[in-house]
Structure formats: C-alpha cells, structure tokens
Amino acid sequence: MRITDLLAELRQPDRQADRVVPPSGHTAWLTSFVAGTMAFLAVFALALSLAAGRLADRWSEALERTATIRISAPEEQMETQTRAVLAVLETTPGIGSARALTDAEQQALLAPWFGADLPLDTLPIPRLVELHEEGEGYDAEGLRQRLAAEAPGAVLDDHLRWRQPLAVAASRLRLLGGASILLILASMAAMITLAANASLAANAQVIRVLRLVGARDIYIARAFVRRFTLRALTGAGVGALAGMAAVTLLPSAEAAGGFLTGLGFQGAGWFVPLLLPPIAGTVAFFATRAAALRKLKELT
Amino acid sequence: MIAFDNVAYSYGGGELLSDVSLRLTPGSFHFLTGPSGAGKSTFLKLCYAELLPTAGRVTIFDREVRGLDRDEVARMRRRMGVVHQDCQFLDHLPIAANVTLPLAVSGRDTSAQDLADLLAWVGLGQLADALPPSLSGGERQRAAVARAIIMSPDVVLADEPTGNLDWDMSLRLLxxxxxxxxxxxxxLVATHDLNLIRNAKQQVAARVLRISNRRVQLAGADL
Incomplete structure (x- = not known):
C-alpha cells in the first residue's frame, strides 16, 4: 500500500469498518502514550542534530578561510622576520589580506590563561600574523617553502588540525541525532506492532464473525490500521508539542555557554518537529498493517 | 452448487464424517437431520469452507475449496447466507448494524427502508438499536436469519434455525x-424438528439427508 492509499484511508474513513472493532481499552492508551513519548524524545534528538549542524557550520565558517603564521625569533630579528612574512604574503596569490596582531590583541588572546596583567614585553611570546584567503585560496605547501626561505622562524598554521576534529565531532553528533530518531521510530513501530497484535488477539471472535459474513482480510485489517494510525498521530502530535515547549525552556544560545546553550531550534528549524506526527502516523500505519495481515494469516 | 466427493472429516483422532458424496443442485431444498453430535454442524461448516475436508473434495460454486485463498473464500461466502446455531454477532454493535454487516463488508449500501422491512418481517422492528446481548434466544435467532438473507444469497445454510423459536415463528421462517x-x-437446513420437515414437505419438494454412522444418506419416506 502506498502513501496515497494511507492519505485516502485517513481522509475517507469507512465508518462502518471503524465500528466493527469494539472500542478497546489499554491498547488505545498504550499506543497514544508510546507515540507521545517517542515524539517527545525525538524532538530532543532533532534539536541535538540541528544544533550540531549549526555548530559545524559555525566552526567551518570561522576557521575555514583564515590561517595564522606564528613567528618565533630572537627579539632583535622579530621585526625583520615579521616584515619579511608580510612581504611574502603580499605577493602570494589567493591571500586577500594579512596583518600582524598588535600587542594588545595578543594580550587579549592570552588573557584567559595568564590573566590580563601579562607583561608581554618581558616574555618570549611569538608574533602572530593573521591572514584571510580570497578566491580559490593559496597553495599552503608553496607558502611554507617560501616562508622557510624568507623567514626561518615563521610557521604556517592553516587551522586544518583544529578544523578537522571539530568538523568530525560535529558531523558525528549530527549522525547520532539522526540515528537516535531512527531508533525512536523503530521502537515506536515495535511497540505499536505489539499493541496491534494484542488487539487482534483480543478480537479473534470479531474477526471470526467478519470472516463468516464474507469480509476480506484487507477490510478487517483496515479497521485496525486506521484506529492505530489515528492514535499514533494524536499521541505524537501531543508529544511533539510538549517536546517543543520543553525545548523553549532550555537556555538560549550564548557564546559563553558553548554547545549546550545552543541546543534548540532556530528560525525555520521550529517547523521540523511538526513533521514528527505525520512520520509517526506513517510508521504506525505500516507497522499495524503488517501486523494485522500477518495475524490474520495466522488466524486462518 | 455444492458438491461432496468421497469427503471425510476427522477431528481429534476420530472420524466425524466418512465417504460423503452428494450434490446440492441449484434451486434444491434439503433438510439435514441426525442425532445430536452426529456431525450436522460439521457438515454445514464444510459447506461454507470454515472447515476443510481431511479427505475427498468439496466443491462450492464450481471451485474446490482446498485451492481457494482467503479472499476467494470471503467472496464465496458473500453468495451464501449462514444462520449459525450460536448466532455469532458483534455484541458491541446494534442489531441493525449486525444484520447489515454482510452488505457493509462487501461495500454495498443499505436501504433504510429495506432494512426496516426486513427487521419488521422477522419481528425485530422495535429492536433495531438493541445490542445482541440484550435480546432473547429467539430474537437473536431471528436477527441471524435476517442477516443471512439480507444479501439475497444463492445458498442459505441454516444450523438449527428454529431451535429457539416458537412454532408460529418457525412456520414464518419456513x-x-x-x-x-x-x-x-x-x-440446506440442519434441524432435528421433524414437524418442521413434515410441514415443509407439504409446501416444497424438500429432500431429507440423514447423518448416521458418519455417513450422509438420503432419508426414506418414514419421517
């Protein structure tokens, strides 16, 4: 059965087919509860996944187009080597701009570790040159060789060794979020299958009567499928809304808070959790249909 | 219409029916008699493919039942009206919905007037909205008859249809x-009510089948 059949089934219910299965007790409650709980958890997995994606983009944007040259030289050669480095950079294709950081900027960078009163002039601190790429970027290996010839104390750091593990960590977090959602949906399918099986077993006499008056398996299955699909849809709707409400209670994104304070949805991302109820309904539809047809075959 | 060829049916190690061969031709009227436990209900269940023979062939509407899948059995049952001994209702649905169930499962609409006429005819006009558990045995049986004939089936199989009916209602059903x-x-009516059979034979050329010693035989004129 295709998705269009599912939509047609939900849009044009066969009231009589709905009624042939008696109103059930615990399976109805169980299905709605499971769908609601799973949707609630899926909202957090989604938030994790989307936040990891944003983080990966931010890190990439921040680090991808920049590089740093660190100049470690005796104090009397520092100025000469810095000028030599800047001269090399000016003539290197793919570099848009380059400048040496001021003492104040270097002090600000080190302040979190050594405090604000660090006497830079008394310490052998390397000089840092920040460069920004343009166009296709520069040839890192060629630049390294030229720097080695013109300014032996200069070392190019293209941020690759920082960027790579961060990008890998962020993409794995995103994968983890996606895998969690899949596991949640699989668990929901398993629980709904169990509930549907219980409901079918409890209604064996109803199935017998329906068969005696000429009901085909698909007619009988439809009565169960529609019921379980609507329960899952409703439960997941409530669970997703509750999850979204809970996400709004999380602290908003702050640079000082790092990753955890950015865990949530932004902009159009708020619409993504609204996809969970229809997905839960679809999962319930196919899980119940498979369970019903299998059980009906057993009940022959 | 329905044919048995050397049919046997065994259950729990014992043989209930043995070497049964007969034809229910279109338009025929048969009664099935025999002592309690002789296998009348089993014979009827073989007739609507609820049971499959353990030996021999049962052919319904020119199709051997052993080769039918579940959907084909369902379609075949839509051409049959069956009155079960224990009525077999959906207890959570009112009588009207139970009676129209064969129409509903085959996707056919119900005319409210036809349903009202049918229920009135079986004396249940006032009980359309009642639930089956609230009905007496006789009322349930009449509702079962109404359900069996609402599709205007080609074959009507009835298992003790007058078991809970008074004589007047039995005659109306007949x-x-x-x-x-x-x-x-x-x-085909399974019954132990010989008066009903005698009455029927005055109105129609009914034949009587008797189950005895696991075999189904045509009864003589000694009823």
Whole structure:
C-alpha cells in the first residue's frame, strides 16, 4: 500500500469498518502514550542534530578561510622576520589580506590563561600574523617553502588540525541525532506492532464473525490500521508539542555557554518537529498493517 | 452448487464424517437431520469452507475449496447466507448494524427502508438499536436469519434455525425459506424438528439427508 492509499484511508474513513472493532481499552492508551513519548524524545534528538549542524557550520565558517603564521625569533630579528612574512604574503596569490596582531590583541588572546596583567614585553611570546584567503585560496605547501626561505622562524598554521576534529565531532553528533530518531521510530513501530497484535488477539471472535459474513482480510485489517494510525498521530502530535515547549525552556544560545546553550531550534528549524506526527502516523500505519495481515494469516 | 466427493472429516483422532458424496443442485431444498453430535454442524461448516475436508473434495460454486485463498473464500461466502446455531454477532454493535454487516463488508449500501422491512418481517422492528446481548434466544435467532438473507444469497445454510423459536415463528421462517427456494435459491437446513420437515414437505419438494454412522444418506419416506 502506498502513501496515497494511507492519505485516502485517513481522509475517507469507512465508518462502518471503524465500528466493527469494539472500542478497546489499554491498547488505545498504550499506543497514544508510546507515540507521545517517542515524539517527545525525538524532538530532543532533532534539536541535538540541528544544533550540531549549526555548530559545524559555525566552526567551518570561522576557521575555514583564515590561517595564522606564528613567528618565533630572537627579539632583535622579530621585526625583520615579521616584515619579511608580510612581504611574502603580499605577493602570494589567493591571500586577500594579512596583518600582524598588535600587542594588545595578543594580550587579549592570552588573557584567559595568564590573566590580563601579562607583561608581554618581558616574555618570549611569538608574533602572530593573521591572514584571510580570497578566491580559490593559496597553495599552503608553496607558502611554507617560501616562508622557510624568507623567514626561518615563521610557521604556517592553516587551522586544518583544529578544523578537522571539530568538523568530525560535529558531523558525528549530527549522525547520532539522526540515528537516535531512527531508533525512536523503530521502537515506536515495535511497540505499536505489539499493541496491534494484542488487539487482534483480543478480537479473534470479531474477526471470526467478519470472516463468516464474507469480509476480506484487507477490510478487517483496515479497521485496525486506521484506529492505530489515528492514535499514533494524536499521541505524537501531543508529544511533539510538549517536546517543543520543553525545548523553549532550555537556555538560549550564548557564546559563553558553548554547545549546550545552543541546543534548540532556530528560525525555520521550529517547523521540523511538526513533521514528527505525520512520520509517526506513517510508521504506525505500516507497522499495524503488517501486523494485522500477518495475524490474520495466522488466524486462518 | 455444492458438491461432496468421497469427503471425510476427522477431528481429534476420530472420524466425524466418512465417504460423503452428494450434490446440492441449484434451486434444491434439503433438510439435514441426525442425532445430536452426529456431525450436522460439521457438515454445514464444510459447506461454507470454515472447515476443510481431511479427505475427498468439496466443491462450492464450481471451485474446490482446498485451492481457494482467503479472499476467494470471503467472496464465496458473500453468495451464501449462514444462520449459525450460536448466532455469532458483534455484541458491541446494534442489531441493525449486525444484520447489515454482510452488505457493509462487501461495500454495498443499505436501504433504510429495506432494512426496516426486513427487521419488521422477522419481528425485530422495535429492536433495531438493541445490542445482541440484550435480546432473547429467539430474537437473536431471528436477527441471524435476517442477516443471512439480507444479501439475497444463492445458498442459505441454516444450523438449527428454529431451535429457539416458537412454532408460529418457525412456520414464518419456513415460509421465508420456501419463498427463497421458489426464487431459485438453494436451501440446506440442519434441524432435528421433524414437524418442521413434515410441514415443509407439504409446501416444497424438500429432500431429507440423514447423518448416521458418519455417513450422509438420503432419508426414506418414514419421517
């Protein structure tokens, strides 16, 4: 059965087919509860996944187009080597701009570790040159060789060794979020299958009567499928809304808070959790249909 | 219409029916008699493919039942009206919905007037909205008859249909079955009510089958 059949089934219910299965007790409650709980958890997995994606983009944007040259030289050669480095950079294709950081900027960078009163002039601190790429970027290996010839104390750091593990960590977090959602949906399918099986077993006499008056398996299955699909849809709707409400209670994104304070949805991302109820309904539809047809075959 | 060829049916190690061969031809009227536990209900269940023979062939509407899948069995049952001994209702649905169930499962609409007429005819006009558990045995049986004939089936199979009915209602039911038979329907009624059979034989050329010693035989004129 295709998705269009599912939509047609939900849009044009066969009231009589709905009624042939008696109103059930615990399976109805169980299905709605499971769908609601799973949707609630899926909202957090989604938030994790989307936040990891944003983080990966931010890190990439921040680090991808920049590089740093660190100049470690005796104090009397520092100025000469810095000028030599800047001269090399000016003539290197793919570099848009380059400048040496001021003492104040270097002090600000080190302040979190050594405090604000660090006497830079008394310490052998390397000089840092920040460069920004343009166009296709520069040839890192060629630049390294030229720097080695013109300014032996200069070392190019293209941020690759920082960027790579961060990008890998962020993409794995995103994968983890996606895998969690899949596991949640699989668990929901398993629980709904169990509930549907219980409901079918409890209604064996109803199935017998329906068969005696000429009901085909698909007619009988439809009565169960529609019921379980609507329960899952409703439960997941409530669970997703509750999850979204809970996400709004999380602290908003702050640079000082790092990753955890950015865990949530932004902009159009708020619409993504609204996809969970229809997905839960679809999962319930196919899980119940498979369970019903299998059980009906057993009940022959 | 329904044919048995050397049919046997065993259950729990014992043989209930053995070497049964007979034909229920279109438009025929048969009664099935025999002592309690002789296998009348089993024979009827073989007739509507709820049971499969353990030996031999049962052919319904020219199709051997052993080769039918579940959907084909369902379609076949839509051409049959069955009155079960224990009625078999959906207890959570009112009588009207139970009676129209065969129409509903085959996707056919119900005319409210036809339903009202049918329920009135079986004396349940006031009980359309009642639930089956609230009905007496006789009322349930009449509702079962109404459900069995609402599709105007080609074959009507009835298992002790008058078991819980008074004589007047039994005769009304008999007249209905005779009418259906005159319309060309095939009728098979399992009953131990010999008065009913005698009465029927005055109205229609009914034949009587008797189950005895696991075999089904045509009864003589000694009823």
């Amino acid at each position: 007249r209905l079955l005779v009418e259906l038979n005159r319309m060309g329907k095939t009728i």
